[in-house]
Every structure is written in structure tokens, then in C-alpha cells.
Amino acid sequence: MTATVACIGGATHQPARLSAREIAHALGLNPPTDEQVRIIESPLEPRLVIAGAGSGKTATMVDRVVWLVANKIRARR
Numbered sequence: 001m002t003a004t005v006a007c008i009g010g011a012t013h014q015p016a017r018l019s020a021r022e023i024a025h026a027l028g029l030n031p032p033t034d035e036q037v038r039i040i041e042s043p044l045e046p047r048l049v050i051a052g053a054g055s056g057k058t059a060t061m062v063d064r065v066v067w068l069v070a071n072k073i074r075a076r077r
Contacts, residue, residue, distance in 0.1 A: 018070050020063060032063060040064045044073055 020040040021031045032040060036056060039049055040063050051057050 017072075018067070020067050023067055023070055024063070027066075029063075032060065036060045036063070040067050044068070044075060 018026075020037045024031045039047075039060050049057060049060075
């Protein structure tokens with residue numbers, strides 16, 4: 001998957017306890033690519049992901065939600 005990530009703003013990024021690859025392994029899923037890991041583990045702020053059809057954007061966003069929940073990362077209000 002080829003992806004471009006644009007982050008806007010200056011949200012702080014809390015250190016993760018579990019990596020995206022560790023979570024995938026624990027759940028018996030295929031490990032994310034390096035590019036997918038960059039998206040999954042990116043700071044909690046608005047971003048733009050541009051990737052082609054069938055590249056795994058939806059699965060990557062689902063993996064990101066799982067990663068955020070597993071690492072107890074919460075949005076600031």
C-alpha cells in the first residue's frame with residue numbers, strides 16, 4: 001500500500017504500550033505493512049490518507065481504532 005499522511009495541528013502523542021504488529025499477532029491477524037503501521041500508530045490528530053482502491057484503507061482504520069483502544073489513547077476535549 002502506498003499512502004501519504006498529512007497531519008494537522010499539534011496534538012501530543014502518548015507512548016504506546018502495544019505496537020500495531022503486537023496486536024495483530026495477538027489477534028491472529030496478518031501483520032500490517034510499514035506504511036500501515038505509520039497510519040495506525042500516528043499521533044491523534046486530523047490526517048489525510050491517500051491510497052488506491054483495494055490497498056487496505058478501511059482495514060487500516062479499523063486496526064487504528066483497535067490500537068487506540070488497546071493502548072487507552074483518548075482524544076483531548
